[in-house]
Amino acid sequence: MSLTLDEIQNFKGKYPKQIWSLFFSEMWERFCFYGMRGMLVFFMISQLNFHEKEANLQYGATQAFVYAFTFVGGLFADKILGFRKSLFWGGLLMIVGSLILATDPHKFFFLGIAFTVVGTGFFKPNISSMVGQLYKPNDSRADAGFSLFYAGINLGALLGGYLCIAIGKGELLGDFISEGMRWNIAFGLAAVVMVISLINFVFTQRSLGTIGLQPGHPLSEVKSAPIAKWKEYGVYILSLLFIPIIMKMVSVPEYTDYFMWTVGPLTLIYLFFEMSKVNSSERKKLWAALVFILFSILFWGIYEQSGGSLSIFAAKNLNKDLLGLDPNGVNNSGGAFFIIFLAPLIGLLWIWMSKRKIEPNTIIKFGLGFIFLGLGYYVLFATRFFADLQGITSLNFFTIALLVITLGELCLSPIGLSIMTKLSTKNLQGMMMGMWFLASAYGQYVAGIIGAGLATTKEGATNYDALITYTEGYKQLALYAVIAGVVLILLSPFVKKLMQEVK
Numbered sequence: 001m002s003l004t005l006d007e008i009q010n011f012k013g014k015y016p017k018q019i020w021s022l023f024f025s026e027m028w029e030r031f032c033f034y035g036m037r038g039m040l041v042f043f044m045i046s047q048l049n050f051h052e053k054e055a056n057l058q059y060g061a062t063q064a065f066v067y068a069f070t071f072v073g074g075l076f077a078d079k080i081l082g083f084r085k086s087l088f089w090g091g092l093l094m095i096v097g098s099l100i101l102a103t104d105p106h107k108f109f110f111l112g113i114a115f116t117v118v119g120t121g122f123f124k125p126n127i128s129s130m131v132g133q134l135y136k137p138n139d140s141r142a143d144a145g146f147s148l149f150y151a152g153i154n155l156g157a158l159l160g161g162y163l164c165i166a167i168g169k170g171e172l173l174g175d176f177i178s179e180g181m182r183w184n185i186a187f188g189l190a191a192v193v194m195v196i197s198l199i200n201f202v203f204t205q206r207s208l209g210t211i212g213l214q215p216g217h218p219l220s221e222v223k224s225a226p227i228a229k230w231k232e233y234g235v236y237i238l239s240l241l242f243i244p245i246i247m248k249m250v251s252v253p254e255y256t257d258y259f260m261w262t263v264g265p266l267t268l269i270y271l272f273f274e275m276s277k278v279n280s281s282e283r284k285k286l287w288a289a290l291v292f293i294l295f296s297i298l299f300w301g302i303y304e305q306s307g308g309s310l311s312i313f314a315a316k317n318l319n320k321d322l323l324g325l326d327p328n329g330v331n332n333s334g335g336a337f338f339i340i341f342l343a344p345l346i347g348l349l350w351i352w353m354s355k356r357k358i359e360p361n362t363i364i365k366f367g368l369g370f371i372f373l374g375l376g377y378y379v380l381f382a383t384r385f386f387a388d389l390q391g392i393t394s395l396n397f398f399t400i401a402l403l404v405i406t407l408g409e410l411c412l413s414p415i416g417l418s419i420m421t422k423l424s425t426k427n428l429q430g431m432m433m434g435m436w437f438l439a440s441a442y443g444q445y446v447a448g449i450i451g452a453g454l455a456t457t458k459e460g461a462t463n464y465d466a467l468i469t470y471t472e473g474y475k476q477l478a479l480y481a482v483i484a485g486v487v488l489i490l491l492s493p494f495v496k497k498l499m500q501e502v503k
C-alpha cells in the first residue's frame with residue numbers, strides 16, 4: 001500500500017526509514033562521482049600527456065560545470081520532470097558516461113566526462129530535495145537526517161576516491177588486471193556502482209509515497225496541469241545537446257571564466273523573476289536562502305584549498321608522523337573519514353539539544369561553521385611552529401586542522417541542504433537546491449583564484465620559504481572565515497526575521 005505524505009512525515013524515532021534507502025543511492029552516486037573526479041588529473045597527465053597546469057585548469061572547469069549543472073537539473077525537476085525522473089535520467093547519463101570511459105578512456109575522455117557532468121546535474125540536487133520532503137517544514141529532526149545523509153555522501157566519496165584510482169594505477173588488483181585494462185576497469189567500476197544506485201532507487205520509490213512525483217501527476221503535492229510528453233522528451237533531448245557544448249567548454253579554460261561570469265547573474269535574475277510571483281512571506285524566506293547561498297561561496301572558497309594549495313603543501317611540507325601515512329592521502333580523504341564518524345554524532349547532538357530547547361538555529365550553526373573553519377586554518381598556520389629547517393612539519397598537527405575544518409563543514413554543509421528545503425516554496429525546491437550547489441561551483445572557482453594567489457613563492461625559494469608563504473596565506477584565510485562567522489552571528493536577528501517560523 002502506498003504511504004501518504006503525512007504517514008511518511010509522522011514517523012516515530014530519530015530518522016524516517018526511507019532516509020536509509022536515499023543514503024545508499026547517494027552513497028553509490030558519490031562513489032561514482034568522486035571515483036571519477038579522483039582519477040581526472042592523474043589520468044590527464046599520465047595517460048593523455050597533458051601539462052600539469054593544463055590538467056588542473058581542466059579539472060577546475062569540470063568541477064565548475066558539474067555544480068553549475070545542478071541548477072539546470074533542479075530547475076527542470078521543478079518544472080517538468082519531478083525529482084524521481086530527474087534522478088533517474090541523471091543516473092542513466094552517469095552510467096553512459098562511465099561506460100564510455102570504460103570502453104576507451106583515452107579516445108573518449110571528454111565525451112565520457114561531459115555525460116557525467118550533465119548526469120550529476122540531474123541527480124545530485126534532486127536526491128537531496130527528496131530527503132527534505134521526508135520531514136514536515138518545522139521538524140527539528142531534519143538537520144540530524146541531513147547529517148546522516150552527509151555521512152553517506154562521504155562514505156561513497158571515501159570508497160570511490162580511494163578504490164578507483166588505486167585500480168587505475170595498478171596499486172590494487174594489479175596482479176589480476178593486465179596493465180592495458182586497468183583504467184578501463186577503474187572507470188567501469190564507477191558504472192557498476194551507479195547501476196547499483198539506480199536499482200536501489202527503484203526499490204526506494206515504493207516507499208516514497210507522493211514524494212518526487214512529476215508535476216501534474218494526479219497525486220503530486222504541487223497541483224498543476226499534466227505535463228505534455230513532448231516537454232519531457234524535450235528535456236531529455238536538450239540535455240543531450242548540452243554534451244558536445246560542455247566538451248568544448250571544458251577544453252578551453254577561458255570559456256569557464258566567461259561561463260562563470262554569465263551564469264551567476266543569469267540565475268540571480270531568474271530567481272528574482274520567480275520571487276516576483278510568490279507572496280511576501282515566501283519571498284522573505286527566499287531572501288534568507290540567498291543569504292545562506294552567498295555566504296556558502298566564501299566557505300567553499302576557503303575550504304576547497306584542500307584540492308589545490310593544500311595538496312601542494314601536503315606534498316612539499318609534511319612528514320609522515322601519522323602512522324607513516326602518505327600526507328596527500330590524508331589530505332584527500334581525512335575529511336571524509338572524520339565526517340563518517342562525526343556526522344551521525346553531531347546529528348544526534350542537534351536532536352539532544354533540541355529536546356532541551358538549546359539547539360542553535362541555522363544562522364548560528366552557519367556562523368559556527370565559519371568559526372571552526374577559521375580555527376582550522378589557524379591550526380594550519382600554526383604548523384609552521386613545528387617545522388624543521390627544511391620546512392617539513394607535522395602531519396599529525398595538520399590532521400588536527402582537518403578535524404577542526406570538518407567540524408565547520410558539518411555545521412554548514414548538511415545544514416545548508418536542510419535549510420534550502422525549508423525555505424523554498426514547494427515548486428522551487430529543486431531550483432533552490434541547485435542554487436545551493438551552484439554556490440559550490442563558485443566556491444571551487446574562488447578557491448582556484450585564492451590558491452593561485454597563495455602560490456607566490458619566487459623561483460629558487462627554499463622549501464622553508466614555501467612553508468612560510470603558505471602558512472601566512474592560511475592565517476589570512478582564517479581571519480576572513482572568523483570575520484564571516486561573526487558577521488553572520490551579528491546578522492542573525494535580521495535573517496531570523498526573514499526566515500519567520502523556520503528555525
Ligand code: GLU
Pocket residue numbers: 030153300413436437440
Ligand atoms: N562534499 C559534499 C558533496 O559532495 C558537498 C558538496 C558541496 O556542496 O560542495 O555532496
